Amino acid sequence: MNGREGSLVLINGAIAPTLQTENALIRLRLLNQSPGRYYNLMLEKHSMIVIATDGGFVNTPYPVDSLLLAPGERYEVLVNFKQRGDFSLMNMPYARGRKGIDEPIEMEGMDNMQNMDMTTKSTGEGSLMTLRFTGSRQAARIPERLNSIWALNPKDTVHRRTINFTENMGMLSFSFNGKEFDPNRVDIRAKLGTVEIWELINNTDMDHPFHLHAYPFQVYARNGKPEPQPAWKDVVNVKPKETVQILIPFKDFTGKTVFHCHVLEHEERGMMGAIEIVA
Structure with a gap:
């Protein structure tokens, strides 16, 4: 599946x-x-x-x-x-x-x-x-630096959340924290202008690409090992039994959006949640 x-x-x-x-x-x-x-x-x-x-x-x-x-x-x-x-x-x-x-x-x-x-x-x-x-070989000069992304600091986060990836293969259902998606439910409320750290824990036996709408994040660590350099992402793959920590700055605007697995069948079978950013 x-x-x-x-x-x-x-x-x-x-x-x-x-x-x-x-x-x-x-x-x-x-x-x-x-x-x-x-x-x-x-x-x-x-x-x-x-x-x-x-x-x-x-x-x-x-x-x-x-x-x-x-x-x-x-x-x-x-x-x-x-x-x-x-x-x-x-x-x-x-x-x-x-x-x-x-x-x-x-x-x-x-x-x-x-x-x-x-x-x-x-x-x-x-x-x-x-x-x-079809051309002639020419050694390229690649710039040593292309951007100046500041690494977010876990010490500056105001909230630590755990997102468990769960499944029920007998029912062919997928979920976060054991809850299938409900469009009438808000799963997470975060405050505008803050930074949170989320632990994505894949308890299933297959990869899941985690996607958060509207708010880019930085991958901080995989199974406790820090990433070599900061980068802005909105999709991160989480392997079976792997834990990935991401740092999310909630800025610019309030409102509701979603996070979900980017495998279409997993999302449609419940692996999606709603988040609301409040002032």
Whole structure:
């Protein structure tokens, strides 16, 4: 019950498109619009340099060999081509927990890309698109700093909340703190101008991408390990049995909004809550 994935993956509405460029350095905006599919992206023979997340530029760009995008999550990356040729943007295997009520969890490892079929499998693994570089190699100069995000301090928070991710597979229901969504109920009331720390505790046996509307947050720590640099996010993936701490500044406006799992079927089966910001 990980959410519907379907048999095809579209990139900007096309199946397995080719992007041709003469530019040695390109910028890609990656957005996971799938309702339930995760993308564990790897670019053949190249690393990617992360320059932005959901909420804008990061402070310091950083290279990655692979990049996991949960539903609703966004990243911007730079690619500096090393040579001319065709290079596959691959969706690599990712074990995200339970797949169905009685279906076993697959724990397939990430083999090197030379041993992987370059066609898209029915699971969505394989080549998603081709980047074709026809220009001349040129080493790019990447700025050392792109932003000046101040890290929020847990000592400045006025409230600590616990959000438990819960499920009842017998009823095919998902919830926060054991309560399915009720549009007539406000689950959390927060005060304008304050900062809160929320502990997202995933008690289920599958990943859940947590999304908060209207109020960007900073991921502070995962299982007690602080994040290497602050960044503004509105979606964070929480793995099975994982605890993620986020810091949320409630500013600019009052009113009601929601937080929910970004896997569509999980949200529709109850994994959503309402929050009201008051003056």
